[in-house]
Amino acid sequence: MSELEKSDPEKFDLDAYLGRVGWDGPRRAGPETLRGVHLAHALALPFENLDALSGRAPSLDPADLMAKMVHGRRGGYCYEHNLLLWRALEALGFRVSALAARVVLGAEVPESRPRTHAMLRVEVPGEPLPYLADVGFGAAGALLAPVPLVLGAEFEGGGRRHRFAVLPHEGPSPLWALQAYDRRARDWVSQYAFTREPFAAVDFEVFNWHVGTNPRSPFTARAYLQRTRPDRHLALDGSKLTEIRVNGSVTERELTDEAEVRRLVEAEFGIEVPEGLTLLR
Template sequence: MSEDLGFGWQSGLLDLPAYLKRIGYDGDPRPDAATLRALHRAHVTAIPFENLEIILGRPITLDLATVQGKLVDRPRGGYCFEHNRLFAAVLEKIGFEVVALTGRVSMGAAKLLPGTHALLHVRTPGQPVEEPALLCDVGFGAGPLEPLEIPGDREADQDGWGFRLRPGRVTTAWSPSTHLWEMHQRSPDGWIQRHTFALDEAFRVDFDVLNHYVSTSPRSPFTARPYVQRFSPEALHVLDGTTLTTRRPSGESSERALAPEQVPGTLAEVFGIVLDGDDPARLVKALDGSNLDV
């Protein structure tokens, strides 16, 4: 067996039929734009965003076997590095040209924040370089439902949800060739800059380093409380700690507080996440502020 030098996404280790069944894709996937859009939509709406392993005191591991076992073989989800680790392998297996990128999540903040988000820049085989590529963002938890053209400046209305890409502002004189982009999402109060990213290639090892920070640092928002999202054309469901929020494309929203013991059932009913073993009890203890070593 040849040495793994860290390039590519190890798609030879992927169980593609199991993945397609998990996301409800019925067909013969081909490396074309129509297939990519369908796969993106199916993935985003089938596999939720969640950080529960961190809250349960377990590490997030990005080897393909572990990610596939969690997101495909079990009724679980993950966050951006897990989602895009899996989706990159899927696209590579089908025959797409895949380049990973990393982004800085801002959610409207002016402060410079670290690069903690993963995205994928995808082309069909042999696609001319002058034609727009497709930006895939399956791991944010709140869409988009389908890829966005890049470069591109059109607002995308996807089943009532609004997204757009805009060229960003480069602030460093030493990198005049940097191509910076901003992802915007439409909210009831107007457009909000969701994250920025540069067209600089990232690799599996970069995912590993960033994943370590996101999953272990006390400064990371994902080490502080459960954060779960389920996105569909009809609604965005968000569990933030013990607060359950539902937003609609119209801008309508509702919110309710849950008791800690209600959370495991809500995860199953609303998010399709079924915790097994003693994990439901451990999660309730974590939400109660109790020690997880039970």
């Protein structure tokens, strides 16, 4: 049994977590709390892969997640974000399980990508359908609000539009895709695809080791950071800095100076860069 699964929700430092993300609203397990905590987390904690860039998979131990992301000036990638949110939601009284997806953004065939992304299935008391919650997808098409797991409806949250679609594939279970509306392309774009059976936290420990240490993983090769603000989304991919405004305007520039990049990462992304780590490669 993994450290997460055998942990006691009552021992989770909910006050510290909610203080870090800036949520001072209700603490009862209801849709308002789920939406509020989800958005607060997405806006407060950056997406970053600096541990993998340093040559090691980040720890998913609950105490280490708290030390790094709640008490430290760091973010994380999908496993860290969503496992931290998992514990927080359980401490708030929600029933939570995990799902695993293939990131299909830019892929022609869903099965060409392995299952490497973690999301959460959340049951809300009094609600007929479970919700998909995900604060760890490092892209401008990521969810800012949890959405009910239902086909045939569109959802808007934080200025972003999403829906679910079913993709053709060879497996016995329906392959759902989370799609985001691309304003520039004026079309729906699949972000990731998944079936709805639950995965255990120990599965993500294996995925995490693969993504965080495999020399073929993009996360071990270059810096990849994302920060969402109410008015813009900021992304650093290697040396390219991209800013997407809520009105859809996009600006890009190449960064060539290591000192400038470190200052930007610390000031704009809110991340304390580990000593000795080179960001431009």
